[in-house]
Amino acid sequence: MSTETLPAPVAQRLRRPSWRDPRLVTGVVLVALAVSLGSWAVSTASRTVPVWAAAGPLTPGDRVTPDAVRAVEVRLGDGADLYLPADQPLPEGLVATRVVDEGELVARSALGDAAGLDLRSVAVPVDGALSARVRKGSVVDVWFVPDAAPGGRDREAPAPRAVVEGVVVEQVDDAGTGLVVGSATTLHVLVPTADLPDLLAALGDDGTVDVVPLAGGAS
Structure with a gap:
């Protein structure tokens, strides 16, 4: 029985990829795009x-x-x-x-x-101590405290009431410094037109006006 000797396989030499290889060109383009996008993103983020x-x-x-x-x-x-x-x-x-x-x-x-603002500036005199947190830009509630009715202890004291809520302080006149300021302070508050009658009526009534800053307002 005759045997045939198979030819030994010939090892193929790896060839260095040519610059014309489309895979190499694609890789180079992708790397260049990635570098360009990264540089653009960094430049954009740091630009003022x-x-x-x-x-x-x-x-x-x-x-x-x-x-x-x-x-x-x-x-x-x-x-x-x-x-x-x-x-x-x-x-x-x-x-x-x-x-x-x-x-x-x-x-x-x-x-x-x-012309689009439905607000009116109203001067509100405050006789009592005023928190130092109340300043231009503060948001406050305005309360009215009626004078005690005549009749002594047999008469029920009138309850304070909120006149307007959440209004902005436009200006503070004669405000002092420290934790509180004394009397003779006038606030100019910006009041919606619809709330003007209630506030003006309270200012003309017998009693005192107090201003309470809202939590989270200007400090």
Whole structure:
């Protein structure tokens, strides 16, 4: 029985990939894209833009003028369009429509036309001690405490009542410093037109007016 000797397999030499190899070209392109996207993301995240911030508290109706704001550099990313850019002139005729605290970025949503505000400024004299937390931009409740009715102890004392709630303090006159301030303090509060009759009636009645700051208001 004859046997045939099979030829020994010939080892194939690995060839160095050519630059024309589509797999190599695809890999190079993917790496380049990844590097470019990474660089763009880092650059975008670290880029700052100039926007306006409140130089002091702004209350509804305050005009937004160059004296009321200051330019700051911040990183906002895609949210930059939500705020007023400081590299452009301030639009004329804008007023704050809500409280903007000192240092807060001025959002476009916090601005509007004065004609659209249904608020009136009312001077409220406060005879008693006033919390130091009550200042421009604070949100307060105004309470009325009627004078005791004549008749001594046999007469039930009238109960205090809230006249208006959640109104913004526009201005504080003759306010002192410390934990409390004394008498002769006048607050200017921004009151919705619908609440004016109740507040004006309380101010003309026999009694005293107290102001209570809301928790979480300006401090």
